Amino acid sequence: MPKDHGIGASVKRREDIRFLTGTGNYTDDITIHGQAYAVFVRSNVAHGRIVSVGAEAAKGMPGVLAVFTGEDFKDVGGNPAGWLIKSRNGEAMREPKRPVLAHGKVRHVGDAYAAVIAQSYNEAKTAAQAISDASVIEELPAIVDMRQALADTSNRVHDELPDNECFDWGWIEDNRAKVDEAIKSAPHVTTLNLINNRLVPNAMEPRASIGEYFPGTGDYKLTTTSQNPHLTRLLVAAFVLGIPENKLTVVAPDVGGGFGSKIYHYGEEALVLAAAKKLKRAVKWTAERSESFLTDAHGRDHVTKIELACDLEGNFIAFRTETMANVGAYLSNFATVTPTFLHGTLMAGPYKVPNVYVNVKTVFTNTAPVDAYRGAGRPEATYSLERVVDKMCRELGLDPFEVRRKNFLTPDMFPYTTPVGLAYDTGNYHATLDKAIQLGDVAGFEARRAASAAKGKLRGLGLSTWIEACGIAPSNLVGILGARVGLYDAATVRVNATGNVSVMVGAHSHGQSHETVFAQIVGAMFGIPEGSIEIVHGDTSKIPFGMGSYGSRSLAVCGQAMANACDKVIAKGKKIAAHMLEANEGEILFSDGVFSVSGTNRSKTFGEIAFSAYVPHNYPLATLEPGLEETAFYDPANFTYPAGAYICEVEVDPDTGKVDIASFTCADDFGNVMNPMVVEGQVHGGVVQGIGQALLELGVYDENGQLLTGSYMDYAMPRADDVPFVTVDHSCSTPCTHNALGVKGCGEAGAIGSPPAVVNAVLDALNRAGKKIDHIDMPLTPSRVWSAMNA
Amino acid sequence: MTKVTMTVNGMSVSAQTEGRTLLSAFLREGLALTGTHIGCDTSQCGACVVHVDGQAVKSCAVFAQDVAGATVTTIEGMANADGSLGVIQAAFQEHHGLQCGFCTPGMVMSTAALLAINPKPTVEEIRHGLDGNICRCTGYHNIVKAVLAASGQDATAMAAE
Structure with missing residues (x-):
């Protein structure tokens, strides 16, 4: 009988009940009495000078209550970037102001330059169209291609900047000369030019926000689709609208997926608050999917040249990369850290390579802002590495499994500081590779290949090994690197008088299952039923503080904060128990929900101690406060370093170029696993997002900056019949050494490790068939594969 | 009006x-x-x-x-008269066929319609039958398992683990 509760059990999710019965509470499900509706007037050109906004056209139209334009917000603050990155020459990055509504210029299709508030959604929409029709925007040449953007300094996304470069970053600059020299003198150098394709995150719930203002108190409330309501509160309050933080509550209720796109503060959130104040009524905005495509922060979009230097046996000597990373028209909140510290620091991979240098130029273009999307920088690093390693193996006639094996760090080398500045705490990359080889039945590949060939299909096998840095922290380190915030997390554990527990956590769950899994941890620590524990998240008025959920950090950072708060509760409980049991505190043991005096049968249950804390009739009042509630802020000593090995098998139809995934196998090291069912689900989802990137998805702008893939009619989302079952394993565990839970994080793994495995498999199939093809850029659509085969 | x-x-x-x-x-x-x-x-x-x-x-x-x-x-x-989860809903919970929950109502309704016309679908028929429903969280793995289970088939045996 499998365990049905506690740490390590696949406890079924409590949140499922409301989602399965249609009683969830997503932002658009909420109706506030008297609410009005906001619709945004968005640019239909990529780059243009706003000559006039036809706000007058909406005046007097049915239901119209107010119109806002960029002029109304030109004196408020801008939405800032969360990290200050410095260029190689020491200059600070260029940071143009990101306004609530565009004024002066529009800078991408979908850039909002006005908003109309009306009694009904349809009235607002009709009026927005009238404003759009009456507005005059002088179209300017669109800046779309990154190379052209850097070359042509006369046409600029931001007129006040000298060119379209945001920064030119080197990591680590002190490595540069040594790496150049190592590459120059190496016996072999493999060079690969590749594109990490632009993706649109596409959480299934479109963004939505409701602003409220309470004139009697001057309080504001923002209900919004956010992965981190406290960060949104900070940005709206301190940076954009100048509302005191204590007068603004931000609530993120049920949120239908994020994948990074809902980390950031967007102008729509500020607009509904400002409109609510002006109109003294609630104002609601819900994105249409078309708006999501145009305005949610996109992901990836790197153009990279990577060089791998090695000896003729395939021992790595150096990696060097040059990358152009698109940041779009404005800096989204994490846009500057994603292609730098979340990318360059991972460029040593799981390997003992002595020399690594990474150069990244970030480029403004007339496209939607680009920011962190599931994996965020780490998929880009992994893709570059794992693709160039395979190309080198082909060039030198080496076995890709053996080459990885001989270059892996070995377990005795930890802790290990990489040439790009990370200190890996623990890992066993040989173990995950061996496990993947076993589960993926690599030994049986030849027979399967023959069977595919008999059907006229080309079968290939691809490998990818990956590592990531997640649980993003510690604050003092990221502060030195340019972070403008701390990256700890917080939790309050409130034991109620009747012995049940309310836990307020800074992490936000939008699919990650915190309500179930966090309760498993608290239940195990307190020895009480999980059903008596409530996990509260997503409301700044209830939660001490929090940095939200992204970067696979919820459990490793917030979960540990919660565990630390539980430890404080237990420590206080021991003091209370010592008094009640007339013993010394040092004699009190706590186990399975019972405080007892060592070596005796005298004991008090957890519930009795809780009751005593709130009804303190027999209580050490002179030395101890009543109540049983503790808060912990936890700032980790290091990142966590999950890692793994992925093996993909594909069948390619040589007549059409269509790729089918025949099997996909993952062997991951996530450290200790709290709920295997949830972890496996996270990997399944991440892998399919990675398969989507590898085979299907591409955000395409034409030369005029029009988004050609602006709906599900033309942006290919993975569907049920595009993907296989995914074999997952997390048994090769090396627990994290610097958090007590021993956890590492699993949310992004699948999306990081899978794209190179798929592409390596397709190229393996083609090369085995005698096609000398070094590279095909993602997505590997039938057209691209067929064209490469028939070039 | x-x-x-x-x-x-x-x-x-x-x-x-x-x-x-x-x-x-x-x-x-x-x-x-x-x-x-x-x-x-x-x-x-x-x-x-x-x-x-x-x-x-x-x-x-x-x-x-x-x-x-x-x-x-x-x-x-879709719940039973006593408020408990119906067979399809229960299978989605049992097999973790949902994460953020946003696509879930549509998935459950499409599953019910599929099983009404094809009570014992193959994995391929399930994947084809649900290709009008997009999920961004689950990779469909556990959704397909849930549908197998809801149709009385051995989901664990049919789905590679």
């Missing part, structure tokens, strides 16, 4: 609607049945699937007035 009457989850309901009012809006705004979700504007994602006279229908692509008199079932009508 025209008065529209239909039976929703076993109850007769009436409301004044405009000609352009979609069934999805009628359910969400008119009846506060917010379990039916809107995930796109091109009838591609399937989050809004409901049953109209037993057929799976994308409620964002149907005018409320066009289904006057019909019998409509939404996710709110």
Whole structure:
């Protein structure tokens, strides 16, 4: 009988009940009495000078209550970037102001330059169209291609900047000369030019926000689709609208997926608050999917040249990369850290390579802002590495499994500081590779290949090994690197008088299952039923503080904060128990929900101690406060370093170029696993997002900056019949050494490790068939594969 | 405005609607049945699937007035009479066939329609049958397992682990 509760059990999710019965509470499900509706007037050109906004056209139209334009917000603050990155020459990055509504210029299709508030959604929409029709925007040449953007300094996304470069970053600059020299003198150098394709995150719930203002108190409330309501509160309050933080509550209720796109503060959130104040009524905005495509922060979009230097046996000597990373028209909140510290620091991979240098130029273009999307920088690093390693193996006639094996760090080398500045705490990359080889039945590949060939299909096998840095922290380190915030997390554990527990956590769950899994941890620590524990998240008025959920950090950072708060509760409980049991505190043991005096049968249950804390009739009042509630802020000593090995098998139809995934196998090291069912689900989802990137998805702008893939009619989302079952394993565990839970994080793994495995498999199939093809850029659509085969 | 009457989850309901009012809006705004979700504007994602006279229908692509008199079932009508989860709902929970929950109502409604015409679908038939419903969280792995289980088949044996 499998365990049905506690740490390590696949406890079924409590949140499922409301989602399965249609009683969830997503932002658009909420109706506030008297609410009005906001619709945004968005640019239909990529780059243009706003000559006039036809706000007058909406005046007097049915239901119209107010119109806002960029002029109304030109004196408020801008939405800032969360990290200050410095260029190689020491200059600070260029940071143009990101306004609530565009004024002066529009800078991408979908850039909002006005908003109309009306009694009904349809009235607002009709009026927005009238404003759009009456507005005059002088179209300017669109800046779309990154190379052209850097070359042509006369046409600029931001007129006040000298060119379209945001920064030119080197990591680590002190490595540069040594790496150049190592590459120059190496016996072999493999060079690969590749594109990490632009993706649109596409959480299934479109963004939505409701602003409220309470004139009697001057309080504001923002209900919004956010992965981190406290960060949104900070940005709206301190940076954009100048509302005191204590007068603004931000609530993120049920949120239908994020994948990074809902980390950031967007102008729509500020607009509904400002409109609510002006109109003294609630104002609601819900994105249409078309708006999501145009305005949610996109992901990836790197153009990279990577060089791998090695000896003729395939021992790595150096990696060097040059990358152009698109940041779009404005800096989204994490846009500057994603292609730098979340990318360059991972460029040593799981390997003992002595020399690594990474150069990244970030480029403004007339496209939607680009920011962190599931994996965020780490998929880009992994893709570059794992693709160039395979190309080198082909060039030198080496076995890709053996080459990885001989270059892996070995377990005795930890802790290990990489040439790009990370200190890996623990890992066993040989173990995950061996496990993947076993589960993926690599030994049986030849027979399967023959069977595919008999059907006229080309079968290939691809490998990818990956590592990531997640649980993003510690604050003092990221502060030195340019972070403008701390990256700890917080939790309050409130034991109620009747012995049940309310836990307020800074992490936000939008699919990650915190309500179930966090309760498993608290239940195990307190020895009480999980059903008596409530996990509260997503409301700044209830939660001490929090940095939200992204970067696979919820459990490793917030979960540990919660565990630390539980430890404080237990420590206080021991003091209370010592008094009640007339013993010394040092004699009190706590186990399975019972405080007892060592070596005796005298004991008090957890519930009795809780009751005593709130009804303190027999209580050490002179030395101890009543109540049983503790808060912990936890700032980790290091990142966590999950890692793994992925093996993909594909069948390619040589007549059409269509790729089918025949099997996909993952062997991951996530450290200790709290709920295997949830972890496996996270990997399944991440892998399919990675398969989507590898085979299907591409955000395409034409030369005029029009988004050609602006709906599900033309942006290919993975569907049920595009993907296989995914074999997952997390048994090769090396627990994290610097958090007590021993956890590492699993949310992004699948999306990081899978794209190179798929592409390596397709190229393996083609090369085995005698096609000398070094590279095909993602997505590997039938057209691209067929064209490469028939070039 | 025209008065529209239909039976929703076993109850007769009436409301004044405009000609352009979609069934999805009628359910969400008119009846506060917010379990039916809107995930796109091109009838591609399937989050809004409901049953109209037993057929799976994308409620964002149907005018409320066009289904006057019909019998409509939404996710709110899928639990057992005693409030416990129905077979499909229970299978989705048992097999972790949902994460953020946003696509889930549509998935459950499409599954019910699929199983009504094909009580023991193969894995391939399930994947094909659900290709009008997009999920961004689960990679479909556990959704397919849940559908297998809901149809009385051994999900663990059929799904590679």
